[in-house]
Amino acid sequence: MNILDKIVIDKRKEVNLKKELIPIKAYEQLPYFGMKTRSLSEKLRASQTGVIAEFKRKSPSKSIINDTALVEDVAIGYENAGVCGMSILTDEIYFGGSMDDLMIARENCELPLLRKEFIIDEYQIIEAKAIGADAILLIAAILTKAEIKQFSELAKSLNLDVLLEVHNEDELHKSIMPSLDMLGINNRNLKTFEVSLDISKQLSALIPNDFVKVSESGISSVNAIKELQPYGYKGFLIGENFMKTDNPGASAAQFIKDLAGL
Numbered sequence: 284m285n286i287l288d289k290i291v292i293d294k295r296k297e298v299n300l301k302k303e304l305i306p307i308k309a310y311e312q313l314p315y316f317g318m319k320t321r322s323l324s325e326k327l328r329a330s331q332t333g334v335i336a337e338f339k340r341k342s343p344s345k346s347i348i349n350d351t352a353l354v355e356d357v358a359i360g361y362e363n364a365g366v367c368g369m370s371i372l373t374d375e376i377y378f379g380g381s382m383d384d385l386m387i388a389r390e391n392c393e394l395p396l397l398r399k400e401f402i403i404d405e406y407q408i409i410e411a412k413a414i415g416a417d418a419i420l421l422i423a424a425i426l427t428k429a430e431i432k433q434f435s436e437l438a439k440s441l442n443l444d445v446l447l448e449v450h451n452e453d454e455l456h457k458s459i460m461p462s463l464d465m466l467g468i469n470n471r472n473l474k475t476f477e478v479s480l481d482i483s484k485q486l487s488a489l490i491p492n493d494f495v496k497v498s499e500s501g502i503s504s505v506n507a508i509k510e511l512q513p514y515g516y517k518g519f520l521i522g523e524n525f526m527k528t529d530n531p532g533a534s535a536a537q538f539i540k541d542l543a544g545l
């Protein structure tokens with residue numbers, strides 16, 4: 284069984300358990316549920332740099348990346364660096380994240396926040412809104428076309444932006460629909476962990492221009508972004524390159540300065 288299948292099996296158990304413990308109505312009472320969201324896609328469209336910086340402690344492909352950084356320091360650091368948004372892994376088992384991480388980031392910065400999760404149930408979208416997320420990730424590899432439609436329409440009804448992630452042409456064809464804001468090409472094969480920026484280059488022409496194009500994973504240099512920009516990419520999701528350093532915020536600041544040619 285590949286890692287993605289394992290993650291989904293564990294996620295179903297986790298969500299089913301939570302549903303028994305915390306009724307959805309409880310989330311709808313939380314203050315953030317009724318609050319205005321910030322649009323990540325609009326920020327990316329207007330930006331010359333387009334960096335979405337991620338908070339990731341560990342991952343299945345790399346094990347421990349950074350187990351000492353505090354999410355509040357990183358959120359403030361990323362905001363001061365001038366990134367367009369912050370992506371926060373909320374999965375605990377495989378990424379060492381939590382919903383608390385997202386809530387702490389929400390209390391410490393005004394950046395659009397992307398809930399990076401393996402979403403397989405509407406419940407997680409309600410949760411995302413209730414903890415202060417502005418955008419959600421949907422992964423085509425683990426969802427049917429009907430689920431992508433159902434989940435993205437629910438997210439839009441809550442004013443959440445939707446980033447739909449694909450890794451190949453079949454996933455892209457099944458996913459294109461008006462309820463998405465951003466189309467992300469993941470350069471990492473989530474089943475084998477192989478990474479290649481060529482995936483973004485090859486699939487870019489198949490993404491209609493109505494969507495903000497985002498290239499995800501394996502981006503570790505300004506040159507990589509310069510290579511991807513001519514293919515129409517406006518967003519660049521970067522995790523490990525910042526998180527592996529002692530000061531992810533400072534590392535993002537230097538990266539953005541270099542990218543902007545300052």
Ligand SMILES: O=C(O)c1ccccc1NCC(=O)[C@H](O)[C@H](O)COP(=O)(O)O
Nearest residue numbers: 342343344473499500501502521522523
């Ligand atoms: O990062 C992994 O090993 C991974 C494994 C299985 C499923 C998802 C995984 N990562 C999620 C991501 O998409 C990345 O964290 C994100 O794109 C940033 O990637 P990077 O800049 O390479 O850290």
